[in-house]
Amino acid sequence: MATFLLELVSPEKLLLSRQVEMATIPAEEGEMGVLPGHSPMIVALRGGVIRVRENGAETEKLFIAGGFAEVSPERVTILADEATPLANLSRTASERRLAEAEAALQEAVSEPEPKRDAAYARVQALRTAVSVAEAA
Template sequence: MATFDLELVSPEKLLLSRPVEMAIIPAAEGEMGVLPGMAPMIVALKGGVIRVQENGQITERLFVLGGFAEITPTRVTVLADEATPVASLSRASAEARVKEAEAAYNAAGNEAPELREAAMDRLLAAREMAAAAEAA
């Protein structure tokens, strides 16, 4: 089957770099399946799980807290704000992040709409992290 090169980069390190059949990414508009030969585009990512498919099966699941993906017909480069293998997620840490994000969102009640929206994005990403940690 046809493949494309997938690279997942976080500020700390290069987490993944290899040919894959398909990747499902958490685009800001919704989950997006990426296949070889896709039209070039850049998409914003929301907090969620990137699923990597090889030989017809999901072989890797990585949680990203947000970022961008650059898609070309032969390569996908994900620049993640933060990325962690789902198996490494801690339920306690994820729940603590949810509590912090809820407090920040509640504190942003009288702030400018952009600040409230950013706080809501962090809260939604923290909830996705907690859900991914539960499922792991």
């Protein structure tokens, strides 16, 4: 089956760089499947899960807190604000971070709209993290 190069980069390191059959990414407008030969585009990402398919099966799932993806027919490069394999994502730590983000959102009520929007996006991303966390 045809493949494309998927690269996932976080501020800390390159997390993934390999040929895959398909990737599902959490675009701002909704889940987006990417296959080899996809039309070129740049996509804003929301907090969610990247699903990777290789050899006909889902092989990897990673939580991202947002970012951007550059898609071309032969390659997808994801620049994530934060990225963690679901197996390493702690529900307890995610719940703590969500509580902190919700408090920050309450404080941002009187802030300019871009700052409120960023705080709200952070809360939404961490709600997703809590719901998909696989570690204790």
